[in-house]
Amino acid sequence: MKRAALVESILHKKSYLCTGIDPEVNKLPIHFPKHPDSLIEFNRNIIEATLPCSVAYKLNTAFFEQYGAKGWEILEQTKSFIPKNTFSIADAKRGDIGNTSSMYAKAFFDHMDFDAVTVAPYMGEDSLRPFLEFKDKWIICLALTSNTGSKDFQHLEFNQKRLFETVIETVCKWGNPDNLMFVTGATQASELSNIRKIIPEHFLLVPGVGAQGGTVDEVSTHGANDQIGLLVNSSRGILYAGNGEDYAQKASNAAKELQSQMQTWVEKLS
Amino acid sequence: MKRAALVESILHKKSYLCTGIDPEVNKLPIHFPKHPDSLIEFNRNIIEATLPCSVAYKLNTAFFEQYGAKGWEILEQTKSFIPKNTFSIADAKRGDIGNTSSMYAKAFFDHMDFDAVTVAPYMGEDSLRPFLEFKDKWIICLALTSNTGSKDFQHLEFNQKRLFETVIETVCKWGNPDNLMFVTGATQASELSNIRKIIPEHFLLVPGVGAQGGTVDEVSTHGANDQIGLLVNSSRGILYAGNGEDYAQKASNAAKELQSQMQTWVEKLS
Numbered sequence: 001m002k003r004a005a006l007v008e009s010i011l012h013k014k015s016y017l018c019t020g021i022d023p024e025v026n027k028l029p030i031h032f033p034k035h036p037d038s039l040i041e042f043n044r045n046i047i048e049a050t051l052p053c054s055v056a057y058k059l060n061t062a063f064f065e066q067y068g069a070k071g072w073e074i075l076e077q078t079k080s081f082i083p084k085n086t087f088s089i090a091d092a093k094r095g096d097i098g099n100t101s102s103m104y105a106k107a108f109f110d111h112m113d114f115d116a117v118t119v120a121p122y123m124g125e126d127s128l129r130p131f132l133e134f135k136d137k138w139i140i141c142l143a144l145t146s147n148t149g150s151k152d153f154q155h156l157e158f159n160q161k162r163l164f165e166t167v168i169e170t171v172c173k174w175g176n177p178d179n180l181m182f183v184t185g186a187t188q189a190s191e192l193s194n195i196r197k198i199i200p201e202h203f204l205l206v207p208g209v210g211a212q213g214g215t216v217d218e219v220s221t222h223g224a225n226d227q228i229g230l231l232v233n234s235s236r237g238i239l240y241a242g243n244g245e246d247y248a249q250k251a252s253n254a255a256k257e258l259q260s261q262m263q264t265w266v267e268k269l270s
Numbered sequence: 271m272k273r274a275a276l277v278e279s280i281l282h283k284k285s286y287l288c289t290g291i292d293p294e295v296n297k298l299p300i301h302f303p304k305h306p307d308s309l310i311e312f313n314r315n316i317i318e319a320t321l322p323c324s325v326a327y328k329l330n331t332a333f334f335e336q337y338g339a340k341g342w343e344i345l346e347q348t349k350s351f352i353p354k355n356t357f358s359i360a361d362a363k364r365g366d367i368g369n370t371s372s373m374y375a376k377a378f379f380d381h382m383d384f385d386a387v388t389v390a391p392y393m394g395e396d397s398l399r400p401f402l403e404f405k406d407k408w409i410i411c412l413a414l415t416s417n418t419g420s421k422d423f424q425h426l427e428f429n430q431k432r433l434f435e436t437v438i439e440t441v442c443k444w445g446n447p448d449n450l451m452f453v454t455g456a457t458q459a460s461e462l463s464n465i466r467k468i469i470p471e472h473f474l475l476v477p478g479v480g481a482q483g484g485t486v487d488e489v490s491t492h493g494a495n496d497q498i499g500l501l502v503n504s505s506r507g508i509l510y511a512g513n514g515e516d517y518a519q520k521a522s523n524a525a526k527e528l529q530s531q532m533q534t535w536v537e538k539l540s
Contacts (some may be wrong), residue, residue: 009473022370062366062373068381069342097362097391100292102331111338120365120390122412123420136362142392147367149394152440158428170422262331 002113003178006087007227009055010100014263016228018056018089018205020235021046021078022063027240029247036067036074043078044046046239049248053259055107056087056231058205059114069169078107079112082256087231088114095120102130109134116140118183118205121167123130125174132175139180141171144195146185146208168198177201186214186232192223203229209258210237216224216261224265234258271385273448276357276473277497279325280319284533287525288326288359288475289315290505292333299517299531303328306337312517313348319518323529326357326501328475329384340474349382354388357532358384358500363412365390365397372400379404381432383394386410387477391437395444402445409450411441414465416478417421440466454493456484456502462493472500479528480507486531494535506529525532 004179007049010016011098023039034039047057059078064071068082082088108117119128131139144164154164156245161169168182177199184195186208195204204223208214209232216232234254242250264268280286293309302308304377305368312385317327318487329348334341350357364374364387378387386408389398401409414424420537424434438452447469456478466472473494478484479502486502493500504524 010401018520043490060366060370060373062364062370065342065377066373066381068377069339071377072335072339082446093364093366093390093393094332096330097415099417100330100332103330103336107332107335107338107341111336120363121394122423123363123415123417124422124424126419128419130446145367145393147393147396149368149396149398152394153392153433153437156396156428156433156436157425163423163433166426167423186410235310 001087004056005085009085010228013053013055013259014257015268016055016230016232016233016262017054017258018058018233019046019050019054019238019240020058020207020233022060022062022235023239024063029245036070039074040077043256044081044116045248046251047081049252050255051083051086052237053252054086056089056092057082057091058233060091062237070192070247075099076112077216079114089117089140089236090117090230093118093120095157097123098126098130101127105131109137116133116181118142121171121224123268128171128174132179137179139175140205141167141180141182143168143182144184144188144191146187146212146214150188150259155263165194166197166199167225172199172202177203181205181231183207186219187212188223189214189218192219196223196225200225201229203231205231205233207233216258220262220265226269228266232258232262271357275355276325279355280536283323283325283529284536285323285325285498285529285537286532287324287528288328288501289316289508289525290328290330290361290477291322292505293509294332294333299513299515301515306340309344310347314351315372315518316372316521317351319444319522320508320525321353321356323522323525326360327331327352327358327502329360330361332504334336340347342456344375346382349384352360359384359410360384360387363388363390367393367394367471368400371397375401375404381408385428386451388412391441398441398444402449409445409483410475411437411450411452413438414450414454414458414461416457416482416484420455420458436467438465442469442472445475451475451501453477456489457482459484459488459492466493466495470495471499473501475501475503477503480504487527490532490535498536498539502528502532
């Protein structure tokens with residue numbers, strides 16, 4: 001998907017919500033059989049219920065891989081429920097030496113036709129380049145993550161810059177705002193203002209709203225640019241909004257609640 | 271697998287060779303049908319042919335994932351060809367926030383029963399901890415990789431230490447020599463002496479011998495400790511030693527050649 005189409009979708013839906021599909025069998029609504037196959041119906045209904053409010057879906061590969069090859073089948077089926085005009089992200093955090101990263105790029109871009117894949121920067125340029133060679137596809141590079149462990153290495157400082165700032169500055173030279181986004185956690189929203197000074201144009205994928213503690217307003221205050229430039233992710237807050245037969249309606253309501261907070265910000269643009 | 275069993279295997283086979291199973295359909299011997307299913311027979315025969323000389327096998331998940339769910343089936347089948355008493359590594363380079371990393375740990379340790387998984391350190395402690403909670407399982411943390419991109423971030427210096435050195439020092443506090451190894455590339459063999467000063471005891475997984483340019487003697491000179499403490503990986507040099515019907519014999523010969531270089535070092539121990 002091209003950047004213009006993503007921006008258009010944000011303006012149209014008045015939303016920059018990314019719904020995270022991180023399904024767990026033991027958290028399914030109580031009437032579902034506790035079996036991985038149940039995830040297919042659950043995921044399809046969640047996607048259908050949240051589609052009016054979501055401009056993107058992020059499928060975390062770990063939640064599928066725990067079931068091995070069967071889980072990958074469910075991942076592929078779930079991907080097929082996301083309409084082509086809606087931005088799809090494989091949250092896979094991959095990265096390897098050049099010839100190996102190109103296999104991961106084939107897996108997610110060719111075989112499964114995701115629009116974007118999250119990548120880890122530790123192995124440097126040749127580990128990210130193969131992903132950037134795909135037309136109208138995106139990488140979303142880990143920069144400042146939402147977890148407590150983000151302080152262990154990402155905040156290390158050299159030459160008055162922290163590692164995540166150096167990662168952003170360096171990776172920016174390899175891609176551009178049309179094929180490169182960064183992961184910046186909502187739990188460190190005040191950092192978003194500094195990050196915007198380095199990359200005013202790039203989209204930021206912001207996890208950590210909801211269960212992890214961040215809010216739409218904090219993230220948007222510090223992180224929005226003149227095209228919004230944000231995809232704010234919520235996973236557990238939407239997926240498990242209800243655990244009865246009305247789970248899809250509850251998920252829809254949770255998505256609508258976040259969308260309505262975002263609408264204010266989108267309407268400020270015009 | 272416990273550390274003592276791995277050391278015993280090294281002494282018994284007089285080898286610290288890790289054979290990397292990174293199969294590509296278009297590099298298969300010419301008589302194989304060019305289809306992912308062919309990888310099953312190829313992988314089985316390569317494992318069987320190299321088993322007398324290999325103490326470990328490393329399966330790079332990227333090479334399987336490029337075929338989606340089908341590829342994961344082949345990954346699971348290939349894993350089943352590795353005998354239980356031989357160390358098995360999922361070279362997956364995973365890492366995510368805590369609750370998500372525990373899904374990856376389930377995938378590779380519970381579902382597929384690998385002995386070890388490679389992990390990326392960028393997201394810090396809670397991204398690695400879930401893997402360390404599994405008994406007799408290992409993480410192999412990226413430290414100094416063999417690719418050109420390793421210079422982009424791993425060599426950044428703060429407080430007179432380079433990032434990869436800080437990663438090693440920090441991650442060492444979370445695990446111990448019985449459940450934690452590090453990836454240190456053979457292409458930077460002279461660095462292994464410095465790394466040994468930080469971690470005299472830990473095993474090092476050393477890719478980059480053969481196709482990427484490193485040698486067994488260089489790696490062993492700088493990296494061996496009093497129990498060897500190395501797993502030296504070769505992938506392409508073994509898998510594609512021949513492309514005719516005698517490919518398994520050629521692979522066996524290539525593994526034997528590396529093993530014979532290693533034998534000298536193992537015999538020095540006693």
